Amino acid sequence: MTDAAKHENLVLEMPEGKVVIALRPDLAPKAVERLKTLANEGFYNGVPFHRVIEGFMAQGGDPTGTGTGGSKLPDLPAEFTDKAKFERGTLGMARTMDPNSANSQFFIMFAPSPSLDGQYTIAGKVIEGMNVVDKIKRGSGPSGMVQEPDKIIRAYVEPAAQ
Secondary structure, three states, rough: OOOHHEEEEEEEOOOOEEEEEEOOOOOHHHHHHHHHHHHHHHHOOOEEEOOEEOOOOOEEEEOOOOOOOOOOOEEEOOOOOOOOOOOEEEEEOOOOOOOOOOOEEEEOOOOHHHHHHHOOOOEEEEOOOOOOOOOOOOOOOOOOOOOOOOEEEEEEEOOOOO
C-alpha cells in the first residue's frame, strides 16, 4: 500500500456545501473501512442528520432517520484510543450502550466533549467545511431529534491532497 493510499478523506456533500473529513485508519481501521465501504456503495446518499444537539454534536448515518437503523453489515468492535480526543470536528462512531455495536451511524462534534474520550471510536476529523457542519439543522428536546432534517446529498471517498 502506498503512502497516498493510506490517507483518504470522506467527503459529505451537504445542501450548504462540502465537508471533508480526514479518515484515521491508524486509530480505527475497522470503522474507517466501514465508512469507506458504505460511502462507496452510496449508502449515505440522501441520509439525514437525524439527531443534532446544539453545542454537542450532529449524528447521521441512519437511513431510517430514527436513530435505530443501520447497514446490513455486522456491528463493529470498539476501537477506543487515547491517541486522540473528542474535540470540535472529530468524527466518532455512534453506538448503543454496547461498546461493540457501531455500524453505520456516526457523529461530528460541535465542541469538545472529554466525557466521550475512550468511550467511543474516533474515525476521523473535519479538515474542511466545519462552517457547513455548523449550519446543520438542530433538533429539539433532550434527544435532539430533528424535524425535516438536513440530508447528505452524496458521500464519497477521495485521496487526501499531498
